[in-house]
Amino acid sequence: MARSTSKDAQDLFRALWSAYSATPTNLKIIDLYVMFAVFTALIQVVYMALVGSFPFNSFLSGVLSCVGTAVLAVCLRIQVNKENKEFKDLAPERAFADFVLCNLVLHLVIMNFLG
Amino acid sequence: MAASDASNVASFRNAFGGVLSFFILILIGVLAFSIRLFSVIKYESVIHEFDPYFNYRVTQYLVKSGIYDFWNWFDDRTWYPLGRVIGGTVYPGLTLTAGTLWKILNSLNIPLSVETVCVFTAPIFSAFASWATYLLTKEVKGTGAGLTAAVLLAMVPSYISRSVAGSYDNEAVAIFALIFTFYLYIKTLNTGSLFYATLNAIAYFYMVCSWGGYTFIINLIPMHVLLCIITGRYSSRLYIAYAPLVVLGTLLASLVPVVGFNAVMTSEHFASFLVFIIIHVVALVYYIKGILSPKMFKVAVTLVVSVGLAICCAMIAVLIAVVASSPTKGWSGRSLSLLDPTYASKYIPIIASVSEHQPPTWPSYFMDINVLAFLVPAGIIACFSPLSDASSFVVLYIVTSVYFSGVMVRLMLVLAPAACIMSGIALSQALDVFTRSIKFQLPNLLGLSPSIDEGDASSDNAVAPNDVVKTDKSEDTTKERVSRKSKKKEKEQVEKPVSKSQVKKRLLVLPLEASVIAIFLLILLAAFYVVHSVWAAAEAYSAPSIVLTSRSHDGLHVFDDFREAYAWLRHNTEVDDKVASWWDYGYQTTAMANRTVIVDNNTWNNTHIATVGTAMSSPEKAAWEIFQSLDVKYVLVVFGGLVGYPSDDINKFLWMVRIGGGVFPHIKEPDYLRDGQYRIDSMATPTMLNCLMYKLSYYRFVETDGKGFDKVRHTEIGKKYFKLTHFEEVFTTHHWMVRIYKLKPPRNRIRGKVKKSKSKSSTKTVSKRRGTRRNPF
Numbered sequence: 001m002a003r004s005t006s007k008d009a010q011d012l013f014r015a016l017w018s019a020y021s022a023t024p025t026n027l028k029i030i031d032l033y034v035m036f037a038v039f040t041a042l043i044q045v046v047y048m049a050l051v052g053s054f055p056f057n058s059f060l061s062g063v064l065s066c067v068g069t070a071v072l073a074v075c076l077r078i079q080v081n082k083e084n085k086e087f088k089d090l091a092p093e094r095a096f097a098d099f100v101l102c103n104l105v106l107h108l109v110i111m112n113f114l115g
Numbered sequence: 116m117a118a119s120d121a122s123n124v125a126s127f128r129n130a131f132g133g134v135l136s137f138f139i140l141i142l143i144g145v146l147a148f149s150i151r152l153f154s155v156i157k158y159e160s161v162i163h164e165f166d167p168y169f170n171y172r173v174t175q176y177l178v179k180s181g182i183y184d185f186w187n188w189f190d191d192r193t194w195y196p197l198g199r200v201i202g203g204t205v206y207p208g209l210t211l212t213a214g215t216l217w218k219i220l221n222s223l224n225i226p227l228s229v230e231t232v233c234v235f236t237a238p239i240f241s242a243f244a245s246w247a248t249y250l251l252t253k254e255v256k257g258t259g260a261g262l263t264a265a266v267l268l269a270m271v272p273s274y275i276s277r278s279v280a281g282s283y284d285n286e287a288v289a290i291f292a293l294i295f296t297f298y299l300y301i302k303t304l305n306t307g308s309l310f311y312a313t314l315n316a317i318a319y320f321y322m323v324c325s326w327g328g329y330t331f332i333i334n335l336i337p338m339h340v341l342l343c344i345i346t347g348r349y350s351s352r353l354y355i356a357y358a359p360l361v362v363l364g365t366l367l368a369s370l371v372p373v374v375g376f377n378a379v380m381t382s383e384h385f386a387s388f389l390v391f392i393i394i395h396v397v398a399l400v401y402y403i404k405g406i407l408s409p410k411m412f413k414v415a416v417t418l419v420v421s422v423g424l425a426i427c428c429a430m431i432a433v434l435i436a437v438v439a440s441s442p443t444k445g446w447s448g449r450s451l452s453l454l455d456p457t458y459a460s461k462y463i464p465i466i467a468s469v470s471e472h473q474p475p476t477w478p479s480y481f482m483d484i485n486v487l488a489f490l491v492p493a494g495i496i497a498c499f500s501p502l503s504d505a506s507s508f509v510v511l512y513i514v515t516s517v518y519f520s521g522v523m524v525r526l527m528l529v530l531a532p533a534a535c536i537m538s539g540i541a542l543s544q545a546l547d548v549f550t551r552s553i554k555f556q557l558p559n560l561l562g563l564s565p566s567i568d569e570g571d572a573s574s575d576n577a578v579a580p581n582d583v584v585k586t587d588k589s590e591d592t593t594k595e596r597v598s599r600k601s602k603k604k605e606k607e608q609v610e611k612p613v614s615k616s617q618v619k620k621r622l623l624v625l626p627l628e629a630s631v632i633a634i635f636l637l638i639l640l641a642a643f644y645v646v647h648s649v650w651a652a653a654e655a656y657s658a659p660s661i662v663l664t665s666r667s668h669d670g671l672h673v674f675d676d677f678r679e680a681y682a683w684l685r686h687n688t689e690v691d692d693k694v695a696s697w698w699d700y701g702y703q704t705t706a707m708a709n710r711t712v713i714v715d716n717n718t719w720n721n722t723h724i725a726t727v728g729t730a731m732s733s734p735e736k737a738a739w740e741i742f743q744s745l746d747v748k749y750v751l752v753v754f755g756g757l758v759g760y761p762s763d764d765i766n767k768f769l770w771m772v773r774i775g776g777g778v779f780p781h782i783k784e785p786d787y788l789r790d791g792q793y794r795i796d797s798m799a800t801p802t803m804l805n806c807l808m809y810k811l812s813y814y815r816f817v818e819t820d821g822k823g824f825d826k827v828r829h830t831e832i833g834k835k836y837f838k839l840t841h842f843e844e845v846f847t848t849h850h851w852m853v854r855i856y857k858l859k860p861p862r863n864r865i866r867g868k869v870k871k872s873k874s875k876s877s878t879k880t881v882s883k884r885r886g887t888r889r890n891p892f
Binding site for chain 2: 008019023067072078079084090098109112
């Protein structure tokens, strides 16, 4: 049983890898960006667990900044992905402009909240 | 637009319809504004009731001192000796809005007073709210439904009751913010645009600024997202509409001082985080499903999903542990009383004592939303055919708001927009069907009788008997119908060439006579609704409750006693004198008399209020001691017995006893009741007849008519002739509605023998110890 699942898992990962490697480069860059943001958020959470959350607003703005960035990047990725038929008539430039605007608002708020 | 030859005509008609609906919208705005002016016309341009006076005072301060002083404002005029940090405990949306409005107007050289701006803020924003309703309903069911819903909202009595000119309260702007936030959410959901998602978060920010009811939004939207996921309607648009809103919304909410870290710490917000996690898991699953072959996906399900579920479970466990560790499970009292309607009456008498926190009665539904109550079911049915993301949101909105309005009469206000949207949809669909069938049969009066689809017919039957209202001024009605007709024409022209069978299926043709009669009935009931709304706006909801009127056989009487009393206080007392009264009159006293009060309508300190309640329900001497320890100089009571004003302090007295007894157990409610009955006549208990409230209310009352007949309680009072030893009457207004007493200064010489004074002093120390127990300050 365990062996079969591990074999399945290996198959699965291979299939995933092959499917993923077919994605366009710009999407891969976005993915990297998302991974980086999530990783930064995780570091902050670990730091908080070790050291404490005293300036709570700083911690909150740090983590939410990373999470927000990741979420917005995911949204951008959804919109510029050619396979998503829903967003066919949305130009990538428009999507990027929206993304920049949203990020601007997000980080203005965060700078305000950082205290 | 599909048909090429008709496309020109169609686009022309489209433009015409656009212009027409624009003008109708302007008319709706004017209607919404002007229907709320009854209070100004019938009375005068004053701020109403209790809370608006506080908001007015805050706005004055903001305008005078600027925004930074406003945030740091420590108010020493209230909750003496504690004071209150206004900047950090008030929802600033309304104040900032009115302040900005005033600044803009002044910079345009339009010199309005702050009071005028405050009085007219609510009507202006109700016009905005009806436009927002138009936008929201248009996203759900198209322009016709949008216009109808906007008209309905412009004159729904429930909303009028909170937004007449002068009712300068948080709800005035909050309802607009609520509807607009919902509109932007739906818009984002329909378009999947990040731009609208940003706007949505900002609108949510405005809502958080203006009203505590924002928790309704932050729970309703996750519920809708969850519903979509469970019913398999997940789409990437849903992700774009929800995920940025949570992150940005949480950050923005914690910028508002009164919310602060509550935005991440209290249970009201946890639902949104939970759904935030769930939507990420779901998004990942859909993504993997997209890039894998079905067979491999099956394998993946067993791995990825189970791992994801495990993480979710862990998260939930952590959340529950965090929540359970806090004493009230992280919920604030008001929210708990929403989830468990009996909670407040059991544990928090101060919430239960407010009349607008009571559950509503059935007639109040008819009073407040009138015929809309019957149209709502039809609207729900219309939303289910066809069910889209947007219409499922509206259905969820109405279901939850019906529940909440059933718990607290105040939340009828949240129900009103939902009811308007639903009724707008129902009405416009019904009119659609009827006018279409008339138009279809008029040119060829032969009984063609196209086949009627079974399912549609049944749903139509459900709609037809229910549809009731077409509300409008008659001109609006005709115009609107015209616009809808023109729209329908083009729709038909578009549809006809597409496929004949489809057209036949879509056209549910009713008999000509039936539809004519039905339309007639609709307009009749619409007229009924309009009449009722105008009546409600003019008669029921316009009274400022600062100035009262009564109509009797010898003409109109105006009771302006409150302002008389507050003006007396302002002109005849020292600036630093403290005035004690029941908390209802705290805001008015600080705003109108500019004197320091002990408690006010911001009921944040139960003990303090209980102290005042205890003083009011104690005998004269004990009450005098309590007031003396609070440095009180004047006591103000409201008494309606002479003119029959029912909401006076004697009628509120049992709440004082209850709240006082909740903290100081020597005050017992049964002492004030004779056989469970609250009475003030000769059968009343001695405790009742000797308590301070009774004495202050009925002092010298017998001199008015010789008998002491109380017109509110319809009895003769129990104890008619008595003297006050520790208080002296300094002012009583024209109709005796407000009576002001001054505390006599303590005697500087104790009469009697030394022994007696010793024993007295020993009892005094006892009572003093009790006194300190009573007054922790």
